[in-house]
Amino acid sequence: MSITELPPPVTTPLFERMTAAKKAEVVRELSDLLGARYVLYTPYDLMLYEYDASIDRSTPDVVVLPATTEDVVAIVKIAARHHVPVVPRGAGTGLSGGAIPIYGGIVIAFARMNRILEIDYDNLRAVVQPGLVNLHLSNALNPQGYYYVPDPSSQRSCTIGGNAGENAGGPHTLIYGVTTNHVLGLEIVTPEGNVVQVGGWTYDTPGYDLTGLLIGSEGTLCIVTKIIVRIVHLPEAVKTMVAVFDTMDDASNTVSEIIASGVIPAAIEMMDEMILQAVEADTHAGYPLDAAAVLLMEAEGLREAVAEQVDKIVSICNKHHARSVRIAANETERQLFWSGRKNAFGAVGRISPEFYVQDGVVPRTRLPYVLRRVGEICASYGLKVGNVFHAGDGNLHPLILFDSQIPGEVERVRKAGHEILEVCAEAGGTITGEHGVGIEKQEEMALIFNEVDLRVMQQVREAWNPRQLFNPGKLFPMPGRCAEIKQL
Amino acid sequence: MVEIETFATSIQQYAPTVQLTSEPDELRNYAVDGLLPRLVVIPDSVEQVAQIVALTNQQGLKLLTRGGGSRINLGGIPEQIDVLLETTKLTRLLEHEAPDLTCHVEAGITLAALQAQLATKGQWLALDPPDAEQATLGGILASNASGPKRLRYGSARDMVIGLRVVQASGDIARSGGRVVKNVAGYDLNKLYIGSLGTLGIIIEANFKLQPLPISERTFLLTFLNAADAMQTVITILGSLLTPSAVELIDARAASDMSDFFGLNLPTNGYTLAVNFEGSAVAIDRQSDETRSLARKNGALLSDDLTGEAQDQFWDVVREHTQGSVTCKVAVLVSQVASYLQRIEQVCRRNELEAAVVAHAGNGILYIELRPGDATPRLVEAIRELRLYAQEARGRLVVERCPIDLKRLTSVWGEPGPDFYLMQRLKQQFDPDSTFVKGRFMGGL
Numbered sequence: 001m002s003i004t005e006l007p008p009p010v011t012t013p014l015f016e017r018m019t020a021a022k023k024a025e026v027v028r029e030l031s032d033l034l035g036a037r038y039v040l041y042t043p044y045d046l047m048l049y050e051y052d053a054s055i056d057r058s059t060p061d062v063v064v065l066p067a068t069t070e071d072v073v074a075i076v077k078i079a080a081r082h083h084v085p086v087v088p089r090g091a092g093t094g095l096s097g098g099a100i101p102i103y104g105g106i107v108i109a110f111a112r113m114n115r116i117l118e119i120d121y122d123n124l125r126a127v128v129q130p131g132l133v134n135l136h137l138s139n140a141l142n143p144q145g146y147y148y149v150p151d152p153s154s155q156r157s158c159t160i161g162g163n164a165g166e167n168a169g170g171p172h173t174l175i176y177g178v179t180t181n182h183v184l185g186l187e188i189v190t191p192e193g194n195v196v197q198v199g200g201w202t203y204d205t206p207g208y209d210l211t212g213l214l215i216g217s218e219g220t221l222c223i224v225t226k227i228i229v230r231i232v233h234l235p236e237a238v239k240t241m242v243a244v245f246d247t248m249d250d251a252s253n254t255v256s257e258i259i260a261s262g263v264i265p266a267a268i269e270m271m272d273e274m275i276l277q278a279v280e281a282d283t284h285a286g287y288p289l290d291a292a293a294v295l296l297m298e299a300e301g302l303r304e305a306v307a308e309q310v311d312k313i314v315s316i317c318n319k320h321h322a323r324s325v326r327i328a329a330n331e332t333e334r335q336l337f338w339s340g341r342k343n344a345f346g347a348v349g350r351i352s353p354e355f356y357v358q359d360g361v362v363p364r365t366r367l368p369y370v371l372r373r374v375g376e377i378c379a380s381y382g383l384k385v386g387n388v389f390h391a392g393d394g395n396l397h398p399l400i401l402f403d404s405q406i407p408g409e410v411e412r413v414r415k416a417g418h419e420i421l422e423v424c425a426e427a428g429g430t431i432t433g434e435h436g437v438g439i440e441k442q443e444e445m446a447l448i449f450n451e452v453d454l455r456v457m458q459q460v461r462e463a464w465n466p467r468q469l470f471n472p473g474k475l476f477p478m479p480g481r482c483a484e485i486k487q488l
Numbered sequence: 489m490v491e492i493e494t495f496a497t498s499i500q501q502y503a504p505t506v507q508l509t510s511e512p513d514e515l516r517n518y519a520v521d522g523l524l525p526r527l528v529v530i531p532d533s534v535e536q537v538a539q540i541v542a543l544t545n546q547q548g549l550k551l552l553t554r555g556g557g558s559r560i561n562l563g564g565i566p567e568q569i570d571v572l573l574e575t576t577k578l579t580r581l582l583e584h585e586a587p588d589l590t591c592h593v594e595a596g597i598t599l600a601a602l603q604a605q606l607a608t609k610g611q612w613l614a615l616d617p618p619d620a621e622q623a624t625l626g627g628i629l630a631s632n633a634s635g636p637k638r639l640r641y642g643s644a645r646d647m648v649i650g651l652r653v654v655q656a657s658g659d660i661a662r663s664g665g666r667v668v669k670n671v672a673g674y675d676l677n678k679l680y681i682g683s684l685g686t687l688g689i690i691i692e693a694n695f696k697l698q699p700l701p702i703s704e705r706t707f708l709l710t711f712l713n714a715a716d717a718m719q720t721v722i723t724i725l726g727s728l729l730t731p732s733a734v735e736l737i738d739a740r741a742a743s744d745m746s747d748f749f750g751l752n753l754p755t756n757g758y759t760l761a762v763n764f765e766g767s768a769v770a771i772d773r774q775s776d777e778t779r780s781l782a783r784k785n786g787a788l789l790s791d792d793l794t795g796e797a798q799d800q801f802w803d804v805v806r807e808h809t810q811g812s813v814t815c816k817v818a819v820l821v822s823q824v825a826s827y828l829q830r831i832e833q834v835c836r837r838n839e840l841e842a843a844v845v846a847h848a849g850n851g852i853l854y855i856e857l858r859p860g861d862a863t864p865r866l867v868e869a870i871r872e873l874r875l876y877a878q879e880a881r882g883r884l885v886v887e888r889c890p891i892d893l894k895r896l897t898s899v900w901g902e903p904g905p906d907f908y909l910m911q912r913l914k915q916q917f918d919p920d921s922t923f924v925k926g927r928f929m930g931g932l
Binding site: 256362364 | 585586587588589590610611632634642643645646655659660661662663665666667668669670671672673674675676677678679681682683687699700722725726727728730766767769770773774816818819820821822850851852881882883885900901903904905906907909910912913915916917928929930
């Protein structure tokens with residue numbers, strides 16, 4: 001069932017909004033704990049926290065900025081005592097509504113818990129607080145020749161805590177894996193207010209792999225207060241290539257053949273014509289304006305291995321009629337190529353008042369078919385769509401342009417988005433590769449999971465967060481939707 | 489309690505093709521830590537597995553799943569086994585989407601059989617635990633088995649992209665999917681991997697695959713002491729070099745390998761085996777640099793292995809992680825050298841010998857203690873070694889040991905403060921304790 005076809009909410013909401021008296025009491029307790037400076041509750045202050053980078057919004061009652069794990073514990077205990085929901089928030093760059101407090105309550109913003117606690121180069125580990133900005137970790141490691149691999153496009157602002165919550169990916173996860181492949185242990189706070197260490201510094205901790213379970217649980221099981229990550233040596237050589245194609249099919253067939261040939265580059269990103277035009281207007285990265293698609297590819301590793309990979313990739317591109325293949329001559333040019341890609345979402349803002357981004361994944365061999373279907377679906381709703389995505393993983397990001405001032409347009413966008421995810425599911429894929437389910441794709445969970453599958457997942461929430469104190473009303477199909485539609 | 493014969497009859501009614509065994513002589517072959525199951529069932533479809541589990545659950549019986557049996561003795565002593573379900577007839581490779589570098593298998597296929605089929609398309613599943621001929625994929629996942637090449641490729645948690653699992657109720661649930669990137673819903677794959685069948689029975693799995701390496705070479709370096717060897721490992725790991733495996737072998741393990749397998753390893757000091765995969769030109773360069781930094785750290789001589797000699801070497805190394813008393817210790821790489829000294833001290837104090845093979849790049853040591861019948865001394869040694877591991881932020885698991893010793897020692901170590909969360913998961917997934925208890929951490 002599509003989100004647009006849902007009956008109006010008929011079930012009792014999980015949480016009632018706080019009364020003014022209760023809110024005053026909660027604010028007082030929180031202010032005693034953290035100091036008035038770190039407790040926000042006026043409409044003006046709260047406005048910033050009612051949205052993330054998704055399409056939904058809902059205002060919290062209180063926003064708190066803890067400085068320590070002990071603060072978080074105390075906040076959770078206050079929330080539990082008053083039966084007020086708690087939603088953790090990093091930088092608010094999430095694309096599925098993970099940080100939106102559907103039922104209001106307390107939002108814990110981690111801006112003050114943003115420190116690197118420890119770096120151990122001998123053992124290639126770092127311990128960080130959840131509010132640390134992703135890129136800041138690599139910036140700290142780079143001078144010594146190391147970095148942290150997962151690199152979501154929002155890495156200049158998104159936090160590692162948020163990355164852990166969503167199991168974030170990024171362009172360079174093709175060979176190196178996503179967040180879960182780089183986290184060994186966590187310190188968490190449970191809904192009872194217990195501080196628990198899971199996993200650790202070493203491998204294969206006996207017992208269930210709780211770290212693996214919690215990464216990507218979208219704040220619905222616990223609140224993360226410390227993260228132990230793997231770090232790796234910077235590669236010796238990096239070669240970045242841009243291949244230009246006159247048809248989408250040629251570009252997607254190139255991707256399929258590169259993967260099938262056994263060459264697995266560090267990244268393969270695709271941008272289509274609409275995105276290229278937006279990006280060029282914004283970044284002037286030197287992309288052609290009249291091409292159907294561009295592949296941005298990167299090979300990295302030892303000089304010798306990279307040279308061989310580049311040769312092979314170039315020859316596959318040529319075989320599929322690439323108009324040109326350009327290799328970045330130096331680091332400046334490489335950064336320019338990438339800035340075009342990483343700013344793509346922002347660039348689209350120049351040509352459309354709003355856009356809606358999907359995150360389906362399909363088997364890489366199905367890319368040509370699925371991309372065609374995405375185009376057809378959007379055309380059938382009279383919507384413009386651009387594609388900028390992690391082609392090497394088969395992870396699509398169609399950006400559907402719209403203007404919510406036009407009556408009915410938001411609903412058409414939702415319908416188109418839903419149909420695209422149906423196509424992804426039918427092609428053997430999934431509804432989200434890295435953005436998470438959140439609020440946005442709750443109903444679409446039913447496209448890939450049946451009742452039993454979902455019941456088993458709910459057992460997990462029942463074990464950890466039975467009263468849904470943490471991030472209530474997310475992840476699973478709901479009988480009714482309570483968040484307001486974002487009005488832009 | 490239900491008569492097991494009645495139970496057997498009802499299984500046959502539901503699924504006449506299920507192979508059943510209740511002959512005492514045959515059951516003996518299926519003993520787990522000396523405990524005999526009352527009935528062995530060998531279904532030939534996943535639907536049958538589901539039916540059998542549902543029936544077991546309804547009758548209040550206890551069920552244990554077994555693949556090839558190579559690691560069936562891992563874990564604590566089982567409480568009671570009514571039904572032992574063997575998956576070895578579920579051997580189909582359901583799909584190998586070679587251009588997508590993914591595959592979908594039934595859980596009873598052996599690792600060797602799967603690799604042989606994948607190799608026809610130039611690919612492999614990058615898992616290299618011991619006993620590939622016997623071990624099934626289901627068993628490898630349930631016991632989270634791994635091998636030397638985990639340094640490059642990671643372990644099962646890094647390659648499983650989807651699972652189908654029979655729940656305690658007999659329902660079949662899917663987690664993940666067949667694409668390489670997927671964050672829809674909780675990542676239950678991680679929860680099932682290494683859970684030793686206590687939450688469900690893995691019946692199908694989807695994997696991410698790797699292209700077979702173009703070529704491969706192994707360098708053997710010899711060091712007089714562990715500190716020099718491990719300094720070399722740390723330098724390699726922090727360098728540009730990209731080894732697939734870095735294995736440390738102590739003198740006693742080297743001597744065993746030479747005696748029994750005809751390998752010619754130096755039997756004093758420590759042998760470091762460094763494996764590289766890739767193109768010849770990249771390997772050449774890495775070999776030069778490895779030798780040069782090994783020399784700086786006092787390496788005595790170096791040799792290299794290719795082809796069959798190399799394959800045989802790694803087979804022997806893998807098998808050597810399975811003595812009659814073997815502890816698996818995970819510590820930080822920087823602590824491996826001092827931990828090796830601790831092992832010597834502990835053995836001296838307790839009049840024991842140790843033979844050690846380590847995935848040195850991951851900080852994982854397999855310590856064989858002997859003689860295997862010195863039970864009281866072994867108990868004490870394991871206690872001390874576990875303490876030292878914990879001091880080094882690590883853990884010790886007794887992977888293999890005789891049952892007498894198992895009765896007197898904790899296989900997994902004392903559960904930590906996160907254990908209550910594991911108990912709650914077990915309670916949710918298996919409220920009636922249909923899956924045999926006693927083997928997993930804390931008796932789960």
